[in-house]
Amino acid sequence: MRFAGNGLTCQSCHLQAGTQRYGLPLAGVWGVFPQYIGREDEVRTLEERVNGCMERSMNGRSLPVDGDEMKAILAYIRYISGPQQVGRSLEGRGAPPIPLPTRAADPEHGRQVYASVCSTCHGADGQGQRLEAAEAVEQGKRYQFPPLWGPDSYNNGAGMARTITAARFVHANMPLGTTFEQPQISGDDAYDVMAFVNSQPRPERRNLDQDYPDLSRKPVDAGYAPFVGPFPPDQHRFGPWQPIQEWLRANAEDVRSTGRQHAQ
Ligand code: HEC
Ligand code: HEC
Structure with a gap:
């Protein structure tokens, strides 16, 4: 199976x-x-x-x-x-934080970053590059370069579908071979390119509205409803995120106690 x-x-x-x-x-x-x-x-x-x-x-x-x-x-x-x-985090867990942009991430500029830096490996259409059947069996994977969107990619409930998480990963690790000590694209370009990538079609997970029973714990960049606070969905997807963070800091207690009334 x-x-x-x-x-x-x-x-x-x-x-x-x-x-x-x-x-x-x-x-x-x-x-x-x-x-x-x-x-x-x-x-x-x-x-x-x-x-x-x-x-x-x-x-x-x-x-x-x-x-x-x-x-x-x-x-x-x-x-x-x-x-x-055992019992403690490895140093270097996750991906290192980078400063949040003070503007909204710009998917149109991200499209240009994608075309010039990422498409050689992940494909102009974002579908990656498949291995020949024999190589795939030998290497235990289907793709030489994995797809970034489309039916063979992560779904909209994944951590990588959140722009802040994705930008941190890409800034420290992409193009492949990059290390966090020597990033090859700027932080702002990382936000823009993943705002572009995460605006493309991908598998949709059902019942995402059941995530985060305590909505005050929902990451500000989660791109699906219910959205907490008076901010439009696109602001959750693309930022600027600082106003959402501030609103949450001020209202977390209220959101916890009144549950989903605050959600849209
Ligand atoms: C599309 C990218 C992607 C793929 C594929 C993926 N993961 Fe993850 N995984 C993530 C992200 C993003 C996180 C969250 C990291 C964070 O919280 O900083 C994560 C977190 C985890 C964690 C918790 C790590 C921690 O530091 O707490 C485990 C364990 C894990 N993944 C296991 C797996 C296993 C096993 C597979 C394969 C069956 C897998 N993942 C496939 C993206 C992915
Ligand atoms: C030199 C080839 C290369 C370039 C250029 C490159 N990547 Fe990757 N990328 C890879 C490979 C290979 C993997 C999978 C890691 C592995 O198999 O070891 C990967 C994994 C990823 C992943 C997680 C897996 C997935 O399919 O979602 C993301 C997201 C990603 N790359 C984004 C980018 C972005 C954005 C750029 C441009 C800034 C970029 N990459 C440039 C080769 C590349």
Whole structure:
């Protein structure tokens, strides 16, 4: 049975087999789960977190928690985490923050950045570059360069579909071979290009309105309803995000206690 629903692998985003600092590493995460996750407003196990990526980043289905695939993924994460890491985060977790632009991200300018910097690998049409069937089997992946939008990409509920998260990843890691010490595009270009990429069609996940039972925990750049506060949906998608952050800081208590009344 195939659980993934698209053409990506874990390594498409968790770079260097999950070992790259600030390339969304999985090395080190063994010791820090179970952990509170705002999307469900619950403490979640590492298995549940992996399944979050299965259903969103991989646009697929959850792996059975005691099945062979899940056991293999957990054994691997444990192995690359090493005994010294248990109980604390690896330095270089996630992707490093970059300053928020003071203007809205500009998808039209992002289109130009995409054409000049990204399209050589990810394709002018964003569909990546597929491997020949024999190579795909040998390498255990379908794409030489993964698609950034379209049916084989991550869905609209994925972390990469949020412009702030995506811009941090791209700034520190793209074009492939970039490291966070020597970014190759500016922070503002990273926001613009991922605003463009995330405006393109991609698989849609159902029931996203059930995410974030406590709406005060919803990231300001989540691009789907319900939106908290008096800001238009496009401001959540493209910014500027500072006014939303300030509004949330001032109203978090109220949003928590009155629940979804504040939502649009
Ligand atoms: C489209 C990109 C993408 C793909 C593909 C993907 N992930 Fe993720 N994953 C993310 C993002 C983005 C995060 C959130 C990182 C953050 O919070 O800073 C994440 C977080 C995680 C975390 C938690 C990491 C932490 O530091 O807390 C785990 C574990 C994880 N993914 C496992 C997997 C596994 C296993 C696969 C393959 C089955 C996978 N992911 C596929 C993008 C992806
Ligand atoms: C030299 C080729 C190359 C260039 C240029 C490049 N990428 Fe990538 N990109 C890759 C590869 C390869 C991966 C998957 C990592 C792996 O397989 O090791 C990837 C992964 C990604 C991912 C996560 C996986 C996915 O499919 O969603 C995003 C997002 C991304 N790139 C965005 C960009 C953006 C934006 C640019 C331009 C600023 C860019 N890349 C430039 C090769 C490239």
